[in-house]
Amino acid sequence: MRRERDRLSVEWVKLELLRTAYATRGGLLAGRDPRVVIGWYLILAVVPWFTHNVTVLAGLFVVCAAAVVLSRVGPLILGLFVIGFVLEGLYVLFAAWLFGGDASTVLAMAEFTLKLATVSLASMAAFVSLDPEKLSDALLSLHAPAMVSFGVSYGYRMLPVLMEEFHTVVDGHRLRAAPLASKGFLGWRVAVRTATTLVAAFYPLMLNTAKRTRTTVEALETRGFTYAAEHPDGRRIRLAALRADRWDALFLGATLALVAVCFTVGRAFPLLGGAV
């Protein structure tokens, strides 16, 4: 018996991606100036690589985890992260055992995993909080080429369109492709069918999208996109809307303070690898 599901269905994945991309859930970082959010992200993405102290790393991990909670990261992204994290942990243990390593090997690899996890958490918190407009304005203000900042916002603009197109094409295959005689051992036929459908869906998807973009490119031309690339006025107006206030300063200050606390505590109570 089939039934309509609100979770773990294709519809749900589509909605989750939209919620993530367009920061519809709000949260702590969503209210901040996008440049500050990017700055915050850069701090937490870089700092973990300067230490081997597990206490410090654990502290940073907690800070980032708290940011993830406060940024209201959705279940899909979080779920994928947890699955990835657990698999990575198992892999570390397995690899250490296979290559005859000991506790120190495990520890070294676990430390690396912890760093990666911290950076991942920071990325999730930051990018879930940036909607396409904010992200493209922030990139523009950081002197990224106009093409990059526009590309980012246009990519987001195309995301729902691409998802819809893709879903429609896959549905077409579901209806019109030959039914499978049997699922095969462990459902391998289903897996093969799914994989070939995804690949086959790519060709119509790209062609249909390419046809759409012709209008877009003409429209960009008539609306001064090229003009703006050559004249600074537009950039100035666009960036005038960006204004960091004292809450942004406070937010960055608090982040730096927390990082400092992590390092202080780490120095006082080094766990395991603290000697390095």
Add this chain to the structure above:
Amino acid sequence: MTSTEAATGPGPADAPAVEVSDLAFRYPGADHDTLRGVDLRIERGDFVAVVGGNGSGKTTLCKTFNGLVPHYWSGTFEGRVRVLGRDTREVSVGALSHLVGYVYQDFGNQLVRPTVRDEVAFGPVNFGLPDHRERTDEAMELLGVAHLADRFTWQLSGGQQHLVALASVMALRPGVVVVDEPVAELDPARAARIYEVLEDLNRRLGTTVVVIEHHAEYVARYARSVVLMADGAPVWHLPTRAAMDRAEELERHGIPAPQVVRVARGLDPAAPPPLTVTEAADRLRSRHPHALPPDRRAVRVAGSEPTGETVAELAGVRHGYRGVGGDLSVVLDGLDLTLRDGERVALVGGNGAGKSTLLRLLTGLKVPREGTVRVGGTDTRTVRPNALADRVCHLYQRPEQMFLKDSVYEDVAMFPRGRGRTDTDTLVAEVLDRVGLSGLAGRDGRLLSGGQQRRATLAVGLATSPALLLLDEPTSSLDTASRDAVIAMLDALSGTIRCTVVATHDMHLVAEWAGRVLVLDGGRVAADTDPAGLFADTALMESVGLVAPEVTRLGLALGVEPPPLSVPELVSRLGGIPAEEVGERA
């Protein structure tokens, strides 16, 4: 004044809006001129409709106004185009966009920014205009989309997207606006709204409006002058009434005159053409002062008890979708419906009434949240969609989404070959022949014209030999000739297919083709009737945002009961020439 404005300026005050002299244009690599010997003058403040068959050069002509031809499409360009006194070859596309705004037929793709406000502000901000904020607010206000300012553009309905696209070009305060086929992708009520907005812009701001249009009824009602294009050049440019007087000539170029014009001509070939239903009704009333008695002969056999075998059945169906906010919007609620053998069903209702959802439930791609859907006795919950596909075929609104392979032949053959039919080749050849595409079998479906694409998807559907055929808006964005071809093909299908359901906004299709009409409203079937019954119920029509064909509205205004569905029918009932002599089709 900024440098941009100084560069473009309003131009000489007495210059016409558009002045084309001796223009010829050929796309790079093409073997003939798309435009040739074009001479055209559009006065300031005019409301011009550009009409003509497919491939007559309408769109290319309009793209010379905003400089996309020849700046962006660099072909062979001879002659001269002046817009508000400026030669388009000497001004850049960016600068010209302050003079001419352009709204595309596929307007959804011209929206490039995430939110409505950002979209409308995009032009003014790019050009660095200091008053960009006022312009943005003004344009949104002008088109009545200010309440949508913070919405994401992909959340909007088609009609709202069109208004936003129009607002975004109006933000540059152009003197000329070109709108390419606004009716093609919108339902009649929304298309009428776009035209009212354009009329308002034209009247209040004096904006010169140029529309490319296939539908003569909108031309007659809103335009002040008409340009007929054929073979890359204007045949004539006349005031609307004089243009409608040349109904036969328009018809030869694939633009059937509005139904009111044809009724008036059917009754009195010498009379000047009426442009609106009201005008036609007033004139006919003075000619036929006696109240028109109900014509008994014309009463159709309506509401006869259904007898056919059940093809599909929905009982207590409830279905809806989750939004980005996580809320469930219920589309169908407590819907009961039986579809029977031999029926031609039109499914009508406003946007979001659940027409597409109902079709998807019948294919089994979706299963209802509550209630049951049975197709040929099988509960759709118990089988996979591809098992149901043997009985049900669904043709999408946008035909290009149905092309999964790289040739029409492969697309048509996909289903029967996959099901192991040994006679696949014969079947495909037969089906392609039937839709008249045998010669194009090797082409990629995406590269065909709109009408050919639609016929190709019909071939895909026929090759599945379904008992139940579902079509979503099969006539949208087709010109009149292709539309008639599709309707004729649907007519011819009735022998092969047991039941056909068409979800549509096209009331001409309903009038000409349907036997049974289901009106969806508030999640259930609000009315189950026939075309005449639907059009007679004006309160219902209004509440679900439908507009009856002109001839029906004219008949109702004259008190003809039951309302006429075609031009010949009304003419004969008004005592003119017998129906057979007036012509075959409304």
